[in-house]
Amino acid sequence: MKKPAPPGLVTRNDATGANTPESLGLSPVRHDRFAERVYESLFHAIMTGKLTPDTRLPAEVQLASFFQVSRPVVRQALDRLRQDRLIQSIRGSGTYVRASDKAPQAPARPAPAPDMGHLLHGLELRLLVEPECAALAALRRTTADLARMQSMLTGFENAAANGDVAHHFDFGFHEAIGQASANPRLAQIVTSLEYDVSHAINLWRHMAQLKPWKRTQDAIDEHRIIFELIRQQDAEGARRAMRSHVEKARIRMLDAAPEI
Numbered sequence: 001m002k003k004p005a006p007p008g009l010v011t012r013n014d015a016t017g018a019n020t021p022e023s024l025g026l027s028p029v030r031h032d033r034f035a036e037r038v039y040e041s042l043f044h045a046i047m048t049g050k051l052t053p054d055t056r057l058p059a060e061v062q063l064a065s066f067f068q069v070s071r072p073v074v075r076q077a078l079d080r081l082r083q084d085r086l087i088q089s090i091r092g093s094g095t096y097v098r099a100s101d102k103a104p105q106a107p108a109r110p111a112p113a114p115d116m117g118h119l120l121h122g123l124e125l126r127l128l129v130e131p132e133c134a135a136l137a138a139l140r141r142t143t144a145d146l147a148r149m150q151s152m153l154t155g156f157e158n159a160a161a162n163g164d165v166a167h168h169f170d171f172g173f174h175e176a177i178g179q180a181s182a183n184p185r186l187a188q189i190v191t192s193l194e195y196d197v198s199h200a201i202n203l204w205r206h207m208a209q210l211k212p213w214k215r216t217q218d219a220i221d222e223h224r225i226i227f228e229l230i231r232q233q234d235a236e237g238a239r240r241a242m243r244s245h246v247e248k249a250r251i252r253m254l255d256a257a258p259e260i
Contacts (some may be wrong), residue, residue, distance in 0.1 A: 019058055020066075034069045038077035040167050041067070046086050046097055053099035057087065079230065122193055123250045129189050130174065134226060134242035137180035138235040145180035149227050152176055156223065160216045173223050177230070177242075215252050222248065 045051045057063070062076070064071045078095065080089045089095045137145065156169035178190035222245040228239040 018218075019056055020062060020125075024037075034067070034073045035076040037168065038063070038067050038069060038074060039080050042077060043084075043086065044077075044082060048247060051097045053097050055097045057097070058094045059094070099132065119253065120250075123246065123253070125189070126193060126246045126252075129186060129246050130177070130246055131239045131243040133181045133183075133186050133190060133241040134230060135235040136183060136186070136232045137177045138233050140182040141180040141230055141233075145176065146227075146231055148179070149173060149177040149230070153220075153223055153227060158222055166216060173227075177226070180230070217243075218248070218252070230256040 009013060042051070042057075051057070057078075060074050061073050062221070063074045067074065078087065086098055087095055088098045147204040152169050153162070156166050156173065159166035159169055175187070175191055178187035181187060222241070226238060226241045229241050
């Protein structure tokens with residue numbers, strides 16, 4: 001039996017000559033929140049150029065099999081990419097990556113305003129909740145909590161270095177801190193922020209035509225500082241570092257946002 005090809009970019013088409021997920025360099029997704037993970041993988045492939053403008057995407061059934069999810073999950077991810085104006089469907093032909101210079105401009109500028117307000121509200125909530133989570137985590141963290149944070153940090157660093165999708169490691173670090181607070185209500189709030197914040201940031205960075213990983217190293221360095229303060233059980237230091245991190249995230253987001 002032929003062994004499956006290792007992850008990475010390969011050049012393989014199906015019998016009809018159409019693109020397959022493997023030939024486009026996509027990687028399987030094996031996480032919860034499947035629609036968001038499929039969206040993130042396709043978003044990243046488009047932004048890194050693995051999926052170039054006018055590339056036809058594989059059929060929904062192929063994507064569902066490749067990502068090991070259902071077709072409705074794939075459809076939900078594709079719908080989000082259409083809303084972001086990253087792909088377009090042509091009746092009788094298929095779904096294609098949209099060229100940025102072909103994106104319609106007339107209705108696009110006013111529409112994102114609600115997303116901006118939603119993002120700012122989410123960042124305000126993070127500014128209230130996450131510093132306190134970090135302070136409590138410094139006081140209550142266990143060895144297992146520290147191991148989970150370290151795992152997310154290492155994954156974040158490796159993914160960024162390889163140009164891979166890093167979001168789930170980024171937010172996984174914040175989730176680990178929420179869990180380390182030993183307050184399930186706070187942890188639940190932190191987890192609930194993943195979709196709202198990550199989707200809005202990705203959308204605005206795309207509209208500003210910036211690489212979504214452009215300032216990833218700053219975020220990694222800030223995570224490392226927070227981790228060390230929690231490890232040292234410095235509650236006040238962890239609180240200050242987390243507040244600074246969320247505030248800098250707000251500034252990075254505003255710098256990336258286009259003028260309306």
